[in-house]
Amino acid sequence: MNCNEAAATIAAYADGEVDRLRSHTIRKHLRTCPSCAAKHQELLALHARIRAEIPYFKAPSALRERVLATFADATPARGDRVRSADRWRWMTGGALAGCAATIVAWVIGTAIVDWRTNEDLAVEAVTTHVRATLGNHPVEVASSDQHTVKPWLSARLDYSPPVRDLAREGFALVGGRIDYLDRRPVAALVYRYRDHMIDVFVRPPTTHAPPAALRTVRGFNVAHATGSGMDWLAVSDLNAAELSNFVARVAQ
DSSP, X not given: OOHHHHHTXXXXXXXXXXXXXXXXXXXXXXXXXXXXXXXXXXXXXXXXXXXXXXXXXXXXXXXXXXXXXXXXXXXXXXXXXXXXXXXXXXXXXXXXXXXXXXXXXXXXXHHHHHHHHHHHHHHHHHHHHHHHHHTTOOOSEEOSOHHHHHHHXXXXXXXXOOOOOBGGGTBEEEEEEEXXXXXXXXXXXXXXXXXXXXXXXXXXXXXXXXXXXEEEETTXXXXXXXXXXXXXXXXXXXXXXXXXXXXXHHXX
């Protein structure tokens, strides 16, 4: 077995989906090829991470009942009719079971992707907030005037983010900057409430399921809201209740 042949079977081998003879051949190749062995180890590490980080979804019992009911639909006859009926029943049952399994897999896969995306987005937002704060570079346009901050951001993005002035409620607008979330440039509005700095990331809605309304990541609260045709994600060490109320108010 050479590397080209191994490349097409390493993934199936890591999943335990090859026969014994081919498994023996692949194992011999992996002992002598550091490159393919490294790819195999990467797949095993990915499997372990998926098992550790992604929740397990059990197929509903109703699915099993529907599959069993499919096999019970046909009444056995004699002779060739029996064999024909059995053959058709198995084909129908297999097709229905396959379709059902495909649908379940698609639903679960979509839920996992959205869950993972939202988990990563909250972590990324906190990391961005900490980097800007510790780097002493929270704003690129420093102004408490919303009519100054909004045009500055709009000129550098392909959308125009709303900018609210909530100074009367104690949330002073400090300014704004261009930052990145989910590998895309977004508007970051910066507010101050007493001794707390608040980053509010504003971007158009995405096709992913919305994040949780409130999360805590590494001691920081992350609050989400929608409004004015935008997604709003606020990050701060401000207490959860006040941050949730604030992001709901600023998104109106």
